[in-house]
Amino acid sequence: MIINTLLDPEFRYQTMLNKLRDRGCRMTSHRLALLRIMSVSEGHPNATQLYEKLREPFPTISLATIYKTLLILKEDGQVFEIDLHNDSHYDGNKPYPHPHLICSKCGAILDGDDVSFLNAINHEIQEKYKFQVAQSQLLFYGVCQNCQD
Amino acid sequence: MIINTLLDPEFRYQTMLNKLRDRGCRMTSHRLALLRIMSVSEGHPNATQLYEKLREPFPTISLATIYKTLLILKEDGQVFEIDLHNDSHYDGNKPYPHPHLICSKCGAILDGDDVSFLNAINHEIQEKYKFQVAQSQLLFYGVCQNCQD
DNA sequence: CTACTTGCAAAGCCTTTGCAAACTA
DNA sequence: TAGTTTGCAAAGGCTTTGCAAGTAG
Numbered sequence: 239m240i241i242n243t244l245l246d247p248e249f250r251y252q253t254m255l256n257k258l259r260d261r262g263c264r265m266t267s268h269r270l271a272l273l274r275i276m277s278v279s280e281g282h283p284n285a286t287q288l289y290e291k292l293r294e295p296f297p298t299i300s301l302a303t304i305y306k307t308l309l310i311l312k313e314d315g316q317v318f319e320i321d322l323h324n325d326s327h328y329d330g331n332k333p334y335p336h337p338h339l340i341c342s343k344c345g346a347i348l349d350g351d352d353v354s355f356l357n358a359i360n361h362e363i364q365e366k367y368k369f370q371v372a373q374s375q376l377l378f379y380g381v382c383q384n385c386q387d
Numbered sequence: 388m389i390i391n392t393l394l395d396p397e398f399r400y401q402t403m404l405n406k407l408r409d410r411g412c413r414m415t416s417h418r419l420a421l422l423r424i425m426s427v428s429e430g431h432p433n434a435t436q437l438y439e440k441l442r443e444p445f446p447t448i449s450l451a452t453i454y455k456t457l458l459i460l461k462e463d464g465q466v467f468e469i470d471l472h473n474d475s476h477y478d479g480n481k482p483y484p485h486p487h488l489i490c491s492k493c494g495a496i497l498d499g500d501d502v503s504f505l506n507a508i509n510h511e512i513q514e515k516y517k518f519q520v521a522q523s524q525l526l527f528y529g530v531c532q533n534c535q536d
Numbered sequence: 537c538t539a540c541t542t543g544c545a546a547a548g549c550c551t552t553t554g555c556a557a558a559c560t561a
Numbered sequence: 562t563a564g565t566t567t568g569c570a571a572a573g574g575c576t577t578t579g580c581a582a583g584t585a586g
Contacts, residue, residue, distance in 0.1 A: 263540085264540055264585045266541065268542080269541090301575095302543065302545095302576090302578085303543070305575095305576060306542090324550085324575060326472075339516060339520075341518075348516065352515060353511055353512060354511065358504055363527055366502070367531075367532065368535070369499075371488075376526075377470075380522070386519065412565085415560075433550095435550090449569070455567090458552090473549070473576085
């Protein structure tokens with residue numbers, strides 16, 4: 239199995255940490271814990287799910303703190319926001335635009351970054367519409383493999 | 388220039404009308420006016436923009452009525468909802484999933500339905516992830532041609 | 537010590553809902 | 562006339578903000 243260093247959770251964690259330090263941010267225990275979770279982004283949690291997960295080790299943590307830290311990470315390009323309808327989820331492991339597959343049965347959010355054509359599409363949009371693509375949000379809704387049985 | 392009958396505003400208007408009739412809906416002047424606008428969907432308006440546009444001929448119309456009618460049209464598959472962050476826009480002229488290009492300078496929402504690869508991508512997602520795609524939301528953010536000068 | 541961060545509660549924003557009055561068929 | 566639709570205002574759900582108290586460096 240090939241390991242992509244750039245997507246290694248430990249590497250992601252250090253990268254985020256350095257970005258926040260460069261910014262002059264102070265590292266609190268809550269922030270470090272959030273960075274740990276975001277560096278993996280298993281299942282692409284939303285703010286509430288992060289809140290629930292962090293409340294066990296840090297019972298006094300607040301949703302506001304989570305939103306504030308996520309905002310900083312977004313501004314630094316260290317987290318990709320998945321824009322579901324009225325429900326933002328976050329990917330800190332692959333903090334760049336990539337497709338996501340959303341299962342309408344179990345709610346799972348799967349990465350679809352192995353899809354080819356992505357560069358081709360961006361290029362075609364540039365050529366055909368003279369539109370300079372800077373970001374994208376590619377969401378596919380349907381039924382995942384597990385829910386098809 | 389080739390005219391696609393299915394996308395002709397008059398045809399779209401009649402189709403929407405029939406769908407609502409089949410459903411047993413009563414046709415009020417407000418609804419008819421909204422259908423007229425949606426059958427074109429010029430610029431892909433959001434609820435507030437529809438409200439502003441309809442308030443001239445119908446000063447007493449309310450935002451709630453617009454949302455309620457849009458909901459019916461969505462349920463009948465007669466309108467495609469473009470899910471921008473906290474700001475839904477609506478396409479009643481092409482009421483099926485297709486890409487949209489959003490200009491971050493002027494805010495324009497352009498159709499990107501001439502992009503090829505779309506069927507190919509859906510197919511690849513099916514094959515590679517065994518994920519059955521039912522809907523999609525393909526948003527490309529960037530700078531439109533007009534704003535590049 | 538100083539400036540940044542936190543938690544709480546309140547406010548914002550878009551959208552939906554409840555309900556009596558108005559209206560379509 | 563019967564049942565749907567309307568407008569209004571209030572409520573909902575997610576996210577942001579203001580501020581005094583707490584904390585990192």
